[in-house]
Amino acid sequence: MADDGIRPDWINKDYYAELGVKKDASSDDIKKAYRKLARANHPDSNPGDEAKHEKFKKVAEAYDVIGDAEKRKKYDEVRTLGATGGFPGGFGGTGGGRGYNFEDLFGGGAQSGGLGDMFGDLFGGAGGGGFGGRRTTPRSRPIKGADVETSATIGFTDALEGVTISLRLTSDAACPDCNGTGGKPGTKPRVCPECEGAGYVVNSVGGAFSMNETCPxxxxxQLIYDESCPTCRGSGRGTSARTIQARIPAGVKDRQRIRLKGKGAAGENGGPAGDLYVTVHVTPHRVFGRKDDNLTIDVPVGFDELALGAEVKLPTLTGSPVTLRIPAGTPNGRTFRVRGKGFRRADGTVGDLLATVEVQIPAVLDADAKAAVEAYRDAMADKPLRTSLLEES
Incomplete structure (x- = not known):
């Protein structure tokens, strides 16, 4: 099994309840619940609120397990076994006329893989330390660091071209004063009398089913200090503030969530770092808008330009202006497409510039313009536009 497999503490942790979702919730529902809780309890938004900081860590831990399809499957298996007290008839019992051989179920003999591998991975090897077998010392597994959530605001042009930004992050880390030991600096540890240096204790979950749990x-x-570190109060944990450079790709949308692998909190026992999720906010532009991967622009034109045709200059977000040719008789509100002037897509192609012409009516006409409009009205007098509206059906 991989090093990021199942853990013995899963049986006592209800990750579904932590995220406020049902056990049969879809992956999308789990993701939505996680994002909502992560935003509400993020340390950057709640400075000094230890309760919310702790909630944020628990939410991140829950999502790391049930937000991953493979881990979720293993988690559900362990929770189901714990809730039922093991297997029908116990281990080596009759179970309604059928016996269950311990070695067959949890390793050894011809039964390789399956439950034997699963519980071997959970408790650090064959022998099933917490299942009535010999007491073995569990392996110290690498643990992936927590994912970190943050947000950033960039300009409209930066969203078009992509940009590298600086992010100030605060995440969970080893206490800087005790280096994660939990003991007062300068003091010496002694073997923990609770677990006798094993690092875990064996607790009965029901019937013949027992599990190894982290020593409380x-x-x-495996070691304890008589005097706790005053900085972390014996927890061994602290916070780490750092500044990183993050690349926001070209074409990013407003409120899009970008994943930066390995930029989250540091792992434990040599485990990989978590991921950083950046929610990007894009400031609006004075002239341009956006539709999918296309830029949009409203182009003010005169009636004469639509009626007679015209060439008008259009700005682009980057680069030189382009010329838009408007054919004679163009209706008001028509949208023209200028190829290759929009946002860059993930596949390397580029969207377009969508230019919509809008007739502007002058609020005041001088004498010459008024005379010209009146002459046009007289010329069109025998061509009423609304005749069809008055016809009987």
Whole structure:
């Protein structure tokens, strides 16, 4: 099994309840619940609120497990076994006339893979330390660091071309004073009397089913200090503030969530760092808008330009202006497409510039313009535009 497999503490943690979703929730529902809770409890938005900081870490831990399809499957299996107290008839019992051989179920003999591999991965090897077998010392598994959420605001032009930004991040890390030991600097540790240095204790979950759990006194460190670190109060954890450079790709949309792999909180026991999720906010532009991967622009024109045809200059977001040729008789509100002047897509292609012509009516006409409009009206007098509206059906 991979190093990021199942963990013994899963049986006592209800990650579905932590995210406020049902056990049969879809992956999209789980993701939405996580994003909502992460935003509400993010340390950057709640400075000094330890309760929300702790909630943020629990939410991130829950999403790291049930937000991953493979981990979620293993988590559900462990929780189901814990809730039922093991297997029908116990281990080696009759179970309604049928016996269950411990070695067959949890490793050894011809039964390789399946439950044997699963619980071997959980408890650090064959023998099933918490299942009535010999007490073995579990392996210290690398643990992936927590994912980190943040947000950034960029300009409209930066969204078109892509930009590198600086992000100031605060995340969970080892206490800087005790280096994660939890003990007062300068003091010496001793073997934990609760677990006798094993780092875990064996607890009965029901019937013949028991599990190894992290020692509540030493937290799995195997050692304890008589005097706790005053900075972290014995937890061994602290916060780390750092500044990173993040590349926002070209074509990013407003409120789009960008994943930066390995830029989150540091892992434990040599585990990989978590990921950083950046929600990007794009400021609106004075002239341009956006529709999918296309730029949009409203072009003010005169009646004469639509009636007689014209050539008008259009700005582009980057580069030189382009010339738009308007054919004679163009209706008001028509949209023209200028190829290759929009946003860059993920596949390398580029969207277009969509220019919509809008007739502007002058509020005041001088004498010459008024005379010209009146002459036009007289010329069109025998061509009423609304005749069809008055016809009986």
């Amino acid at each position: 006194r030493c937290g799995g460190r």
